Amino acid sequence: MYKYLDKVNSPKDVKVMDAEEMDMLAKDIRKFLVRSVSQTGGHLASNLGVVELTLALHKVFESPKDKIVWDVGHQSYVHKIITGRKDSFVSLRQFNGLSGFPKENESPHDIFDTGHSSTSISVAQGIACARDIKGEDGSVIAVIGDGSITGGMALEALNHLGYTNTDMIVILNDNEMSIDKNVGGMSRHLSNIIRNSTANKVKDEVEKILSVAPGGNLISKTANKVKDTIVSKFIPQECALFDSLGIKYYGPIDGHNTKELIQILNKAKNKKGAVLLHVITKKGKGYRYAENEPQKYHAVSKFDIKEGVKSGSSKSISASVGEKLVSMASKDDRVVAITAAMPSGTGLNLFEKAYPNRYYDVGIAEQHATTFAAGLAKNGMKPYFAVYSSFLQRGYDQIIHDVCITKKPVTFLIDRAGIVGNDGETHHGMFDLSYLNLIPNIVVMAPKDTKELNLMMDLSLKLNSPVAIRYPRGNSYYLESGEYEPIDLGSYEVLSSGEDTVILAIGNMVKQAIEAKRILLDNNINPAIVNARFLKPIDENLLNDLFKKYKNVVTIEDNTITGGFGSRINKFIIDNNHNIKVVNIALPEEFVHHGSTEEIYESIGLSPSKIADKIKSL
Numbered sequence: 001m002y003k004y005l006d007k008v009n010s011p012k013d014v015k016v017m018d019a020e021e022m023d024m025l026a027k028d029i030r031k032f033l034v035r036s037v038s039q040t041g042g043h044l045a046s047n048l049g050v051v052e053l054t055l056a057l058h059k060v061f062e063s064p065k066d067k068i069v070w071d072v073g074h075q076s077y078v079h080k081i082i083t084g085r086k087d088s089f090v091s092l093r094q095f096n097g098l099s100g101f102p103k104e105n106e107s108p109h110d111i112f113d114t115g116h117s118s119t120s121i122s123v124a125q126g127i128a129c130a131r132d133i134k135g136e137d138g139s140v141i142a143v144i145g146d147g148s149i150t151g152g153m154a155l156e157a158l159n160h161l162g163y164t165n166t167d168m169i170v171i172l173n174d175n176e177m178s179i180d181k182n183v184g185g186m187s188r189h190l191s192n193i194i195r196n197s198t199a200n201k202v203k204d205e206v207e208k209i210l211s212v213a214p215g216g217n218l219i220s221k222t223a224n225k226v227k228d229t230i231v232s233k234f235i236p237q238e239c240a241l242f243d244s245l246g247i248k249y250y251g252p253i254d255g256h257n258t259k260e261l262i263q264i265l266n267k268a269k270n271k272k273g274a275v276l277l278h279v280i281t282k283k284g285k286g287y288r289y290a291e292n293e294p295q296k297y298h299a300v301s302k303f304d305i306k307e308g309v310k311s312g313s314s315k316s317i318s319a320s321v322g323e324k325l326v327s328m329a330s331k332d333d334r335v336v337a338i339t340a341a342m343p344s345g346t347g348l349n350l351f352e353k354a355y356p357n358r359y360y361d362v363g364i365a366e367q368h369a370t371t372f373a374a375g376l377a378k379n380g381m382k383p384y385f386a387v388y389s390s391f392l393q394r395g396y397d398q399i400i401h402d403v404c405i406t407k408k409p410v411t412f413l414i415d416r417a418g419i420v421g422n423d424g425e426t427h428h429g430m431f432d433l434s435y436l437n438l439i440p441n442i443v444v445m446a447p448k449d450t451k452e453l454n455l456m457m458d459l460s461l462k463l464n465s466p467v468a469i470r471y472p473r474g475n476s477y478y479l480e481s482g483e484y485e486p487i488d489l490g491s492y493e494v495l496s497s498g499e500d501t502v503i504l505a506i507g508n509m510v511k512q513a514i515e516a517k518r519i520l521l522d523n524n525i526n527p528a529i530v531n532a533r534f535l536k537p538i539d540e541n542l543l544n545d546l547f548k549k550y551k552n553v554v555t556i557e558d559n560t561i562t563g564g565f566g567s568r569i570n571k572f573i574i575d576n577n578h579n580i581k582v583v584n585i586a587l588p589e590e591f592v593h594h595g596s597t598e599e600i601y602e603s604i605g606l607s608p609s610k611i612a613d614k615i616k617s618l
């Protein structure tokens, strides 16, 4: 079916190919990628962009002895295809199937598990330094995108790498895109380099001349130093940043020119010290729809290849949040919106259009975003930082140190809380209730549905303290029709009364509790359901009444079992000497694999039927 790809079962099969054959293989791989991802969903555009680069890396280097570390890892499909996993692509991102990210337990070629961005240079540098301590050999290569290099960790790593000058290669895969448009000074700097590509050739030429000049190729440190000093005089300003950090810059390099890639990789392989290759690629290359709209094709669900991805008719919760924030901003000019490189994912693209002057995309910089919000709040604004739960983990110290100790009225709109599905363990938002629970001065809420989410956003505007509102990935949904009452701080809502058992469900889990009750009623079991809208403050008066009335209490949360909502309720029961049997239903204290949200709920006991089973056993 694929003339060239069918012959490839391991990197060895690429090594025997010449550049022309590799180009034919690249065509096959692009066809394979589009076909395969159209059937499973996944990260398409980034992978289409790195086909030649990945093949050239495997041609020049000896994986897994030479170590290729993929940043984020959403662009590692081509690497997976040629390292013996192409036949498993039917199961990509499916339950029990191939992961969409590098996984050490999936293949020895996957050097490090990733999913969050900007880690690759640190990991590669660590591996390279350990190699040097142990006196081993082998190349270490970090492949990082132009979006991910804006992340604080990557910048910290470059700073350190320039200092240690460890033998390793950083490949900067620049497609001039993050998920959405890449932003910031670094991005502008890289674009300037691309626009001034002829100026950069000067440096290459000087280096070439010096390498044939007497003494130029001597291994001696002094000769190399002299050469580097002369070359540095010719470094055009546009690319001086990396060189002045102490990392030798080469580029820009055409990332779709296999011959050129092989040449430069061979050159870099033999260079001493830290080297950065600036490779220019096109996100979505080879599939017209993805080339034209790389943002839409960054991560896709199943689609028809001829028709392309069609926009669904349902509105996501994130889009509802974006709309609500726009409406709040229209009434209150203190409202400011912040995203860390996820404008369309969080729905803030709507805010950007409506209020560009009060909108900030800070790049992949969750730490900065959090402290930046604290600064805005200090000077009279009401900042809303919309961020995925798992990415906010990056800003943890900043939440404590800059927002909560100082009691700044920053609101965290925590999207993708709970199980996110096919992205898997790096992306599930399964810790936020726990990690926020232990921080003083913050109000933490989770709505039962989208209408309640709007009311919580209204409440956040009135509060003069740090606030977090967490909500899941998915489409907007409504559990009841008509208007809802405004929410008072710390008030729970009794949704239905019952006998013996009361269920306290938080956020998204209210829906599960209602469905579980339907199943239980068929079995003549009638638990009460309470919508526990706040992790803190809790509704102490109501809880005291409930714990006197009922024999059993069941807490349900889509957060890890330790330290979250259940833990808070357990402590309340102990502190107040309530005599009630408690069952905590939550995510297990382990990293949860990928798959559809429903399959995952079923496998970890959070589906309505599994919840009903647990309550039956009471």
Ligand SMILES: Cc1ncc(C[n+]2csc(CCOP(=O)(O)OP(=O)(O)O)c2C)c(N)n1
Binding pocket: 046, 072, 074, 075, 115, 116, 117, 144, 145, 146, 147, 148, 149, 175, 177, 178, 179, 283, 340, 341, 342, 364, 366, 391, 394
């Ligand atoms: C800490 C963190 N924040 C946000 C994200 C979401 N995210 C995944 S890929 C991506 C864009 C990366 O851009 P780039 O590195 O240029 O790779 P490209 O997709 O362009 O190949 C972002 C923002 C993430 N994975 N990790």
Ligand SMILES: CC(=O)[C@@H](O)[C@H](O)COP(=O)(O)O
Binding pocket: 072, 074, 115, 179, 298, 299, 345, 416, 420, 423, 473
């Ligand atoms: C790799 C990454 O972090 C993002 O691309 C993520 O996969 C997006 O997920 P959503 O589809 O939930 O926005």
Ligand SMILES: [Mg+2]
Binding pocket: 145, 146, 147, 173, 174, 175, 176, 177, 178
């Ligand atoms: Mg990019």
